[in-house]
Amino acid sequence: ETGVTQSPTHLIKTRGQQVTLRCSSQSGHNTVSWYQQALGQGPQFIFQYYREEENGRGNFPPRFSGLQFPNYSSELNVNALELDDSALYLCASSPPASGRGNNEQFFGPGTRLTVL
Amino acid sequence: GDSVTQMEGPVTLSEEAFLTINCTYTATGYPSLFWYVQYPGEGLQLLLKATKADDKGSNKGFEATYRKETTSFHLEKGSVQVSDSAVYFCALMRRDDKIIFGKGTRLHILP
Numbered sequence: 001e002t003g004v005t006q007s008p009t010h011l012i013k014t015r016g017q018q019v020t021l022r023c024s025s026q027s028g029h030n031t032v033s034w035y036q037q038a039l040g041q042g043p044q045f046i047f048q049y050y051r052e053e054e055n056g057r058g059n060f061p062p063r064f065s066g067l068q069f070p071n072y073s074s075e076l077n078v079n080a081l082e083l084d085d086s087a088l089y090l091c092a093s094s095p096p097a098s099g100r101g102n103n104e105q106f107f108g109p110g111t112r113l114t115v116l
Numbered sequence: 117g118d119s120v121t122q123m124e125g126p127v128t129l130s131e132e133a134f135l136t137i138n139c140t141y142t143a144t145g146y147p148s149l150f151w152y153v154q155y156p157g158e159g160l161q162l163l164l165k166a167t168k169a170d171d172k173g174s175n176k177g178f179e180a181t182y183r184k185e186t187t188s189f190h191l192e193k194g195s196v197q198v199s200d201s202a203v204y205f206c207a208l209m210r211r212d213d214k215i216i217f218g219k220g221t222r223l224h225i226l227p
Contacts, residue, residue: 035215040220041220042205042217042218042219043215043217044217045214045216058214090160092215103209103213104165105215107160109158110158
């Protein structure tokens with residue numbers, strides 16, 4: 001069974017550019033969540049996708065957007081990059097939700113984005 | 117809103133010392149509680165979890181007990197090893213399955 005994978009591993013962009021990060025969910029998982037982890041901080045929830053629809057969003061501006069595909073893989077897009085967007089971006093997948101707040105999320109290794 | 121507060125690091129211990137990393141939470145209702153570990157250059161790994169009051173999660177010698185009365189979930193290990201050096205995150209999961217993380221505690225174990 002393949003775990004959660006993310007690509008690319010590292011990425012360097014300049015201010016104002018756009019970036020797309022990719023995530024392949026674990027087999028059997030239909031929910032993908034994205035998190036931003038700034039240096040020295042805990043991960044912050046960006047948004048979650050369930051069956052190709054956004055299912056909740058954290059406190060991030062609209063220039064952070066996403067997609068989920070029929071195979072449940074996902075993309076995170078960030079437009080008009082700012083220096084503060086430099087962070088480790090983590091993707092996590094989870095199986096069909098129980099709705100009781102105990103649905104384990106399995107994390108990928110992350111994509112480290114540096115904005116110059 | 118929901119939040120998690122954990123002790124600030126870094127925490128430096130000698131090998132075989134006893135470890136405690138404090139974690140308290142604020143939440144509506146009774147969330148599930150987690151400890152995640154992040155080794156250098158890697159993503160997050162679930163270390164242990166507890167889904168209801170008085171549950172004890174355990175894994176790899178680490179333990180944490182869900183204390184509703186003190187809203188705490190402190191991480192403990194009786195004898196740490198150099199290989200335990202990592203960053204540890206306390207987290208809660210809301211009923212809508214969204215995770216709220218603490219800021220993390222960096223642990224250094226000296227041989």
